[in-house]
Amino acid sequence: MTVSQIASIIEELAPKAYQESYDNTGLCVGSATQEVGGALLCLDVTEEIVHEAIAHKCNLIISHHPVIFGGLKQITGQTEQQRVVRLAIKNDIALYSAHTNIDSVRGGVSEKMADRLALTNRSILIPQKGNLVKLVTFAPTRHAEKVRSALFEAGAGHIGAYSHCSYNASGTGTFMAGEGAQPFVGKWGELRQEPEERMEVIVPEHLSGKVVSALIKTHPYEEPAFDLVPLANVNPNVGFGILGKLPKQMEVNAFLKQVKQVFKCSSIKYSTCTKPIISKVAVMSGSGAGFSGAASAVGADAYVSADFKYHELQNINTQLLAIDxxxxxxxxxxxxxxxxxxxxxxxxxxxxxxxxxxxxxxxx
Ligand SMILES: [Zn+2]
Structure with missing residues (x-):
């Protein structure tokens, strides 16, 4: 397996298209075509981690935090980041990371937090906007099923927990083949009217190229007609944080103790909360302090995340128990x-x- 083949397995779960604009997810150091003997998995790439990779003949390190994030102006070895990059290059070790993309998907890092708390009835806390398009196309009635199946196969038609979602209506298409065309039916200069089906499916934008290729490949017409329309809808399957319910409601103190225990924390800090009982819980991996408003807005009783500053915890709505x-x-x-x-x-x-x-x- 090459580095890029391994990356594509991870990106099937967490497409790079879902990373935040400030992020640097993907391959930071090394060649995408390099054959991988072994992969070492970590959160941050430290010198110790690179030495561990060398000792175990792992020539790929997969981390959550990208080694090169805010830029790198020298590689003189003055900082640990620079030494990590130098050591990795010297030893032909590729450095790959999946960061805000794996924070933003079901089955991602926030979902792991929800697993620790056994949350039920889960949904994305802050669904991402602007990553969906609608594909509208038209196929001769007797070929519609084949085309529709190809669109689904290529990744179209997912809404929430549903797959194979489409809207279909019958109608009539018209066309006249010009000189040089090779029409599926009819002849040059002949005005045709064909029974057709109009199909509408939703497509994650990063898959639109793949879905259009599948359409062109299976559609019988020489020039299939289709529209790709950007949508303002939020994508309920993608975004930061998870909202869910505790299997059993808990008193604040008992919940705090459980959180401390399941996340193996030496200590936790939390806001002043006047609510006695916790039932609805939002979680967000990493620096989620700035998103407590979203947890309040959806009526969460508690919000479990990290990196809260003094005033952030001080100013949180007292109806929300924020836990760092x-x-x-x-x-x-x-x-x-x-x-x-x-x-x-x-x-x-x-x-x-x-x-x-x-x-x-x-x-x-
Ligand atoms: Zn992080």
Whole structure:
């Protein structure tokens, strides 16, 4: 397997198109065509992690945080980031990361947090906008089923937990083939009227090229007509955070203790909350402090995330229990996601969970 083949397995779960504009998800160091002997999975790439990769002959390191994020102006070895890049290049180790894209999908890092709390009735807390298009096309009635199936196969027609969603209506198409055309029916200069089906399907924008290719490949006409229309809809399957319900409502103190325990926190900090009982819970992996308003807006009783500053916790609505569990603690389970997806899809190379994972934040 090459680096790019392994990347495409991860990107099937977490398409790069879903990363935030400020992010640098993907291959940071190395060649996409390099054959991979083994992959080491981690949250942050440290020098220790690169040495662990060398020791275990892993020539690919997959991390959550990109090694090169805000730019890199020198590689002189003055900072750990620079030494990591140098060491990786010297040893032919590729560095790949899946960051805000794997934060934004079902089955991603926030979903792992929801798993820890056994939340039920889950949905995305802040659905992403602007990543859906509508494809409208027309096919001769007797070919409509084949075309529709090809569109679904290429990734069209998913709405929430439903697949194969489409709207279909019968009508009449007209056309006249010009000189040089090779019409499916009729002759040059002949005005045709054909019974056709109009089909509408929703498509994630990053799959629109693939879906249009499938349409052209299966459609019997030389020039299939289709419209790709950008949608202002939110995508309920993509976005930051997960909202859900506790299997059983809990008193605030009991909930705090459970959170501390399941995320293996040395300590947690939390806002002042006047609500006695917690039932509806929102979670967000990483620096989610700025999104507590979204949790309040959907009526969550508690919001579990990380990186809250003093005034952020101070100013939170007292009807919301905001809990800071630590950035590392909220995200470290990402390595389990990488492990599960890679071991399920391919067994041709070694996948190792890094043993030198370290929380850079210490507690006393
Ligand atoms: Zn993070």
């Amino acid at each position: 569990i630590g950035h590392y603690e909220s995200e470290v389970a990402v390595i389990e996601i990488f492990y599960d997806v890679l071991t399920k899809k391919c067994s041709k190379f070694v996948v190792r969970l890094a043993s030198s994972l370290k929380n850079p934040i210490n507690y006393l």
